[in-house]
Amino acid sequence: MKKRQIIALIAAFIVLIIILLLPNPETLPVAGQRALAVLAFAIILWVTEAVTYPVSAVMIVSLLAILIGLSPTIEDPSVTYGTSEALSMAIGGFSSTAVLLVAGALVLAAAMEITGLHRRIALYILSKVGIQPGRLVIGTIMVSFVLALFVPSATARAGTLVPILLGIVAAFGLAKDSKLASLLMITAVQSISIWNIGIKTAAAQNMVAIGFIETEFGVNIAWGEWFLYAAPWSILMSILLYIVMTRLIKPDIPDISEEDSLKKQLNDLGKISSKEIRLIVIALFLLVFWSTEGVIHPFDSTTMMIIAVAIMLTPTIGIFSWKEVQQKVPWGTLIVFATGISLGMVLLNTEGASWLSTNSFEAMGISDMPLILMIALLALFNILIHLGFASATSLASAFIPIVIALVGAMEPTSFNGIGLVLIMQFVISFGFLLPINSPQGMLAYGTNTFTAKDLLKSGIPITVIGYLLIILFSATYWQWVGLL
Structure with a gap:
C-alpha cells in the first residue's frame, strides 16, 4: 500500500x-x-x-x-x-433488479470476449468505412455505438477498440505517440462516454439511477424510453465530436491499402464460428425485446437479460459453460454497484439525503429557480464534482439520492421530477476532461498514445458543447417528449 x-x-x-x-x-x-x-x-x-x-x-x-x-x-x-x-x-441494494441486469450484462460482455464477436464487429465496421483519418474517426464512433448496444461495459468496449486502433496505427508504420494514434484513441474514449448516455444498458452507472428511481418512485424506465430520451442527444454529440476531433488533430499518414491493414486483421479471424452466430441471434433477440418493452410485450429489460443468460449457459445451444464464464465476470464490480445502491437507499431512508439537499441546494434557492436555470446549475455542479471521481458509478451513488431528495422536497412540481433525476444521470456519464474520470479513459491513456493535456484539449470543447446541449434539450426536446 x-x-x-x-x-x-x-x-x-x-x-x-x-x-x-x-x-x-x-x-x-x-x-x-x-x-x-x-x-x-x-x-x-x-x-x-x-x-x-x-x-x-x-x-x-x-x-x-x-x-x-x-x-x-x-x-x-x-x-x-x-x-x-x-x-x-x-445490503438492500443487492436485491435490486438493476443489479441482476448489470450481472447479466457482464455475462453478455464475457460472451463477446470469449467468442471474439466484439472484435469481429469492430473490424468489420472499420474495414467498411475506409482508412482516411476522417473516415477512421467516423468508424470509431460507429463502432462505439454498435458495441454499446451489445457490450454493456465501457471498459470492455475500450478493451475491444484499443488494440484494433493500435493495429491500424502500426499498419501505417507510425509510432504510438503519432497524431493518428492520438486522434483515434481520444475519439474512442469520448465516443464511448457519449454512448454511455445514449443507451440504458451501456453503463453500470445508469443502472444505479434506475435502481433509485424504481425504489423511490415505483417507476420503470424502459430501454426504448431511455433511447427516445437520450439517443438524439448522443447522435448530435457524435456528429459534433467528429467535427471537433477532425479539426483539432490533423495527422499526416503514408499511403497504405486497406488490404494490408483492416481487412487483413478481419481475415485473420477466420470464418465466423457457430458460437458467434448463436451469440448474434441472442444479442439481436435481446435488442428487439429491449426496444419494444412496454410497447408490444410486458417483459422488462432485466427479465429478458436473465433469459438470455440462461440460453447462453444451456448446453449444446448455448455459448459457454459456467466454469468458463465465472472467470471472466468481474464480480467485484457487482459488489461495488450493489453497495452504491444500498448506501443511497440508506441515505434516503434515514433522511440524510433530504437534510443534505435542504442545507445545500435548497439553501441556495435552487428549488425556487426556473426549471432551466435549475438544470443548468445542477449540471454544472455535477460536472465539477466529477473531476474528483474515477468512477461514474460511485458518483451516481453519492449524487443521485441528493437529487431525488431535492425533487421530493419540491413536490408537487410543474415538471416531471423523475426527468430531472434522469438528466442529472446523463451528466454523470460526461467524464470527458481527464483520463482518471472514466475507466475507458484510463485504459486508453495507458497505451501512451496521448497525454492528459491532449485529452483536455478535446474534453473542454466537448464538455461545453455537451453542457449547452443538455440545457437546450431541457428547454425543447425533453419537454416535447414528456421527460420534463
Missing part, C-alpha cells in the same frame, strides 16, 4: 469520526447523520482510491451495519435499529 493511500485512508476515518462527533442538528435524525458520515468516508475512498472499490464496498457495508444498527429509529427514538436490520439495509 502506497504512502498516499495510507494517508487517504486515515483521512477518511478522521472525517468519519469528526462528523459522528458533531452536534446532531434538530432536523437531522441520528441515523441520518451517521449515514452522511459514511457517505463522506466513502467519497474520500472513491476519490483517492485509497483502497480498491470492492474493498471500499465491504468497509461501507460494515460501517452502515454498526453505526445505523446502534442508532435510534426515526419512528421511535427509544428503540434502536439493531445490527441485523441495519445490515439488511446496508
